Amino acid sequence: MSRLFPALSLRWVLLAIVVVLVGCSHHTDHTYQGYVEGEFVYLGSSQSGTLVQLSVARGQAVIAAAPMFSLESVDETAALQQAQQQLVAARAQLADLQTGKRLPEIKVTQAQLAQAIANAHKAALQLARDEVQFRVGGIAKAQLDDSRASADSTAAQVRELINQVDVARLPGRPQQLSAQAAQVDAAQATVAQAQWKLDQKRVHAPAAGLVYDTLYRVGEWVQAGNPVVQMLPPQNVKVRFFVPETAVGGIVLGRDVTLHCDGCAADIPATITYVSSQAEYTPPVIYSNENRAKLVFLIEAHPSAADAIKLHPGQPVSVSML
Template structure:
């Protein structure tokens, strides 16, 4: 009898312990992906599609390319215009060419010789006039010729000095503005050309391709749909009694059918508004129907295990 009572007591304690143990509650949810739609700001024919559906690509990898003949020609034209503007600015800053200055120097040498000849002739004519050998009119002509040739020498000397000077500051400023405008045109043409080749902004999986090679792609039309792992999240709903205790950063475990192991995640968002609740006054009996949206992001390394639309069970830690 004593043995039977002890055994019965042990069984009762075991049953009581089993009844007191409760599994951690789980909440139903689903996986959602914030897709990135890759497009170009420029229109053109699709000439190369470098990815396929289901492929994982790295950051900076070329995804697709559009025809760029017009943009390449525009860039070459802008570069030539920039080179021309820079050459004109350099010409203004340096003055005339040495050859042009040499021509003026030769003209100055000729004028100097004429001026010396005119000065000698004036000296002889003055002596002749004093002796009564020539008229005053002839002396006046000799004096005028000497003054004219001397003035021509001074003019050519000044022309050489001016030829060595750079352009006026206003001309240099205006041409410098032309150079800056040409540089901006090159940058704009280069940007438009770069837009014809689109690369992946981050590592991720290609979920769909929306055009085929040879098709015309309008500006802004998505060509590739991809999902970076950091854009994978889980959405689930918890009752009102649980929502108040949840904060961003709290850890949880995600269980999905077919997964080799559960996936860890952290809460990143807790809604402040109830879902699926009509805007009426509710009674205490209906408060259990209030649920709040919660979002959680798994680690980037674990995000590859989840698929958008996949149902999951979430256990809070």
């Protein structure tokens, strides 16, 4: 964004000034000129929306997980509620398949079975009487056949209803249960996705730090990925300085240095965290063949988080080797 260009220009100006000072001084006391730089964290959302709440202001110190800003989330809230209801329905259907028919439905089938048993018993008694009558010539063969068919039919109905009672107690087939379980898993994934999108509309501080700038105002439309808040955690504050090639050989990672700045109550300890492996020439604005030929190396040092809050990006400092 256009608001960042001045900061970048300032950085290059400071770099040029520091390198000039390095080329012009002899560092007889192993003290070098440097400047403070901040590695800013730009907080934005993966979703687009209207900025409805900005919870911080420039210069405010915040703690980790503090709310920073919120975007309009009506659509995401509705999508989450819909996904949650679909999950409830999928779980209920799975539970229904796992338990078989309801008890009142089973009792209806059991009552039909009791009636069929009574009919079968009655038909069996009638068949027994007709067989006796047929042997003595009391009835015709057709009547005996009717009685035998009735007894067989009622007995078959009893067997059918017994099986229906057993089937009513069974859960759904394994394939049905597996398919419905997959539907539940899919509904859970949809809920998680909807919850994630809703959470993206409310952004919190990833760490404690200082709010360096706010880039939008409430009511403005924020495109997905655009930063809304620029913050600087104290662990992202570092000091950059340059040393001549004659001194870089004795500088190693982890070496302690001391930072001195105008207005600081006391010197600030720091630790070297980076030594450039590539040399740089001093700028040609130094009108000296001797200075132009000198090589310098970039060094970075980090103060502790407690001391970093005393420093400000762009602030010039003196770095003394211990």
